Amino acid sequence: MFYHCFNSIPYHKPCPAGLSWSQVQERCVFISTPIEPIEPVEPVEPVEELVNGCSKGNPCQNGGLCEPSGKDDLFCLCTENYYGSRCEHVGEGTDLSVLESIINGNNNNYEHVVENVLSRNNWTDILAVVDVTGSMQPCAAGVYKWMKLSQDKTKNIRYYVFFNDGDDKLNSAKKVGSTGGVYGMSANNLNKVLATMQSAMKNGNGGDIPENDIEAILHGIEMCPTCMDIIHIADNKATPRDLVLLNRVTKPIKVLTCQVDVAGVNPQLLNLADKTGGSLHTLDEDVVNLSAIPVGEKITIGRRTYRRTSSGFVVV
Structure with a gap:
């Protein structure tokens, strides 16, 4: 003042x-007003973007090849006489003698579901999600043979996912959504695709009966978001343990059922197809337009009849 x-x-x-x-x-x-001196600022190191799971180095042991499987995941393609998620075990892993005998032509007792279904349907932009647990060797061999012999058809497949339900993880350690044992590979290199399938089979045979089907499907959709036809080559004798994740599946799933016996199609696989707006395919039949079947109505697949209820299809 x-x-x-x-x-x-x-x-x-x-x-x-x-x-x-x-x-x-x-x-x-x-x-x-005196100007206070500015303290020097420590330079900030640039943050390295994690391009994929292998970008930080190769965790695979014994000469294994690191393969990215998503932004922060990976798997290993092992050299001969090694197996395991990081090629840490010496040996051959799961016995693949059935698969090898079929591939080598010494055993013609394999499932023709895959080649039959894919031959009678003109699907394109395919994401193939394949169960390769132990009991699926005859069906996996059919996938292998089909990939080797049907080059004109395999060009329509853009991405493969092979899953073995946890890489021989203890059953008590399997958690819905993160069981693991999921191997993804782009279809542009057939030799790598075949090696990936064999690695998935060597590293785990499934353990208990329920499997991580939906986890594998979600992984495939994440890796190939533009794939339009999602086919799931499923073990008819195993019910997915992670059906609670089904509401996350945003695309119709075409379920190809392997190992269908006199008991008929597993109704939970029928429901998987139905609830995603997809279809179900057996050796001889293509079951489409499931959503058009009203509650209370029946449908016959093979020699079994199923009735739609408010919660899904059940065996009659």
């Missing part, structure tokens, strides 16, 4: 903005 006179009468008046009254100079002066 400073004194200002008006008609010889002094009164207090504030200094203008930015000025302050100086008792020494008896006038308003500019405020002198």
